Amino acid sequence: MTVNELNAIISSSKKAVFFGGAGVSTESGIPDFRSPDGIYMSKQKYPPETMLSHTFFMEHTEDFWDFYRNMLYCPDVKPNAAHFKLAELEKAGKLTAVVTQNIDGLHSAAGSKNVYELHGSALRNYCMKCGKFYTADEVMSVNGIPECSCGGIIKPDVVLYEEALDDDIVSGALNAISNADTLIVAGTSLTVYPAAGFIRYFGGENLILINRDKTAMDSAFSHIIHGKVGEIMEKIKL
Numbered sequence: 001m002t003v004n005e006l007n008a009i010i011s012s013s014k015k016a017v018f019f020g021g022a023g024v025s026t027e028s029g030i031p032d033f034r035s036p037d038g039i040y041m042s043k044q045k046y047p048p049e050t051m052l053s054h055t056f057f058m059e060h061t062e063d064f065w066d067f068y069r070n071m072l073y074c075p076d077v078k079p080n081a082a083h084f085k086l087a088e089l090e091k092a093g094k095l096t097a098v099v100t101q102n103i104d105g106l107h108s109a110a111g112s113k114n115v116y117e118l119h120g121s122a123l124r125n126y127c128m129k130c131g132k133f134y135t136a137d138e139v140m141s142v143n144g145i146p147e148c149s150c151g152g153i154i155k156p157d158v159v160l161y162e163e164a165l166d167d168d169i170v171s172g173a174l175n176a177i178s179n180a181d182t183l184i185v186a187g188t189s190l191t192v193y194p195a196a197g198f199i200r201y202f203g204g205e206n207l208i209l210i211n212r213d214k215t216a217m218d219s220a221f222s223h224i225i226h227g228k229v230g231e232i233m234e235k236i237k238l
């Protein structure tokens with residue numbers, strides 16, 4: 001598919017939905033997981049999938065926080081052309097929702113209003129004992145395990161492996177996807193479940209993939225562009 005064809009489909013859409021992953025934020029300087037320079041390729045004490053699990057958080061809380069601070073927290077990042085274009089499309093009445101697997105908050109920072117953050121947000125942290133919330137700055141500035149004023153342990157408000165997604169976010173996201181006339185999937189290897197399975201709820205005509213590399217699900221799409229999502233979305237004119 002060409003960018004002009006993508007432009008034509010988006011222009012004629014009234015209820016497009018965008019479903020994205022870590023690749024949407026690589027052009028903002030945040031590494032993804034599975035690219036050659038991704039977090040999964042870095043040398044760690046334990047495999048990253050293990051370190052990002054609920055069990056690991058509970059049993060090795062300090063190692064979790066070290067890994068999370070050093071590898072997953074990217075301060076001062078800014079939205080890129082993809083984030084800004086999606087906010088513009090929503091404002092123009094073309095796009096109804098962004099469903100993201102990312103935890104970086106960049107869609108909201110770019111101005112998108114209806115954002116479903118399936119895996120939570122690194123901008124929020126909460127005390128596991130009293131529920132008090134803390135900002136990223138508050139927890140990132142301490143060494144070791146961040147503790148609440150009540151003595152409880154603070155956890156990022158992100159969904160770790162073995163943890164369930166939030167019911168309201170899931171139903172909002174699935175409702176938007178199943179009512180969409182166009183679904184644009186981008187920057188995701190489509191390997192993290194249940195999120196990757198959400199695209200099966202789309203019943204419309206145009207199922208579009210914009211991704212740098214091939215995914216295991218390429219054959220499911222009606223239109224594909226292999227390339228950088230920021231560079232491609234920047235060319236969309238309304």
Ligand code: NAD
Nearest residue numbers: 021022023032033034102103104187188189212213228229
């Ligand atoms: P992934 O790392 O498994 O795959 C990223 C995909 O994006 C790859 O297929 C790659 O080819 C593609 N890609 C990379 N840069 C791109 C670009 N500029 N344009 C188009 N495509 C590009 O990521 P995933 O499928 O999202 O799964 C990883 C999980 O990790 C997610 O659940 C997410 O929660 C989390 N994660 C989030 C962030 C973030 O918040 N920014 C960063 C890393 C990981």
